[in-house]
Amino acid sequence: MYPNDPYDNRRRDGGGAWDDRTRAYSADPYARDQYAQDPYAQDQYADPGYQQQYAAEPARKAPRPPRRGPQINIGLFIGGVVATAVVTALASWLVAWIIRVISQRITETGKFGVWNPVAQDEYWFAVVGGLCALFAGALWYVLQLTTPSPDQFFAWIVGLLVIAAVVLPLLLSREISTGIGTAVMHLVIGLPILFLIRAMGARSVEYR
Known part of the structure; x- marks a missing residue:
């Protein structure tokens, strides 16, 4: 345990860490550290470049149904x-x-x-x-x-x-x-x- 670390969310009663993805304590004491180091686990929708890319794309129109009658x-x-x-x-x-x-x-x-x-x-x-x-x-x-x-x-x-x-x-x-x-x-x-x-x-x- 790291008692002086304010970001250490591991429980003192047996280990474990708070998993931000599942919103629960994980049995793996290093789950939080692994999640923080995983570049693909971050929320990609918070990336400004991603938002600008999809905001610039025109909305796709649904194909017009064939005329009947x-x-x-x-x-x-x-x-x-x-x-x-x-x-x-x-x-x-x-x-x-x-x-x-x-x-x-x-x-x-x-x-x-x-x-x-x-x-x-x-x-x-x-x-x-x-x-x-x-x-x-x-x-x-x-x-x-x-x-x-x-x-x-x-x-x-x-x-x-x-x-x-x-x-x-x-x-x-x-x-x-x-x-x-x-x-x-x-x-x-x-x-x-x-x-x-x-x-x-x-x-x-x-x-x-």
């Missing part, structure tokens, strides 16, 4: 929209041609006066129908990305536009025959867009 097959959707535009253009051209032929036959009889229910020719309606289908496809895609219920919003927007396009010619046309013919053409353009674009969009959505 509905995904749009762009190629399939574009193909469906183009096919809808072709169908709308053909339907518009065909209905406009039928209306023009019927009006010419009625005009030739001379009993009901001169009929001109279609203000434009059938090719103009075909081009307008195809362009409207393309714009409707773009609208559905934007709604799919930005709204929680794209099909319902699309149905409301297109449905209201179709109703306005049918009612306005009936109210604003000077001749009732022209108003009826234009309203029929607008309805022919709007119905394929309203139903086919939604169907093509639903078919192009893939769930992962």
Whole structure:
């Protein structure tokens, strides 16, 4: 024993030393001395260099989990929209041609006066129908990305536009025959867009 040593923690009743690691007396009288001489037993977290090293390291971000949910097959959707535009253009051209032929036959009889229910020719309606289908496809895609219920919003927007396009010619046309013919053409353009674009969009959505 070292009675004059103030750092001697060994017990006087049989030896032993206070172990700082276990916070208890050790049976080994030299446990404290060995622990004090062991360079690896010191607390490394108290080293300023160690703290600066890990403080300088940027925090590692956890990897972002893969996105799950509905995904749009762009190629399939574009193909469906183009096919809808072709169908709308053909339907518009065909209905406009039928209306023009019927009006010419009625005009030739001379009993009901001169009929001109279609203000434009059938090719103009075909081009307008195809362009409207393309714009409707773009609208559905934007709604799919930005709204929680794209099909319902699309149905409301297109449905209201179709109703306005049918009612306005009936109210604003000077001749009732022209108003009826234009309203029929607008309805022919709007119905394929309203139903086919939604169907093509639903078919192009893939769930992962």
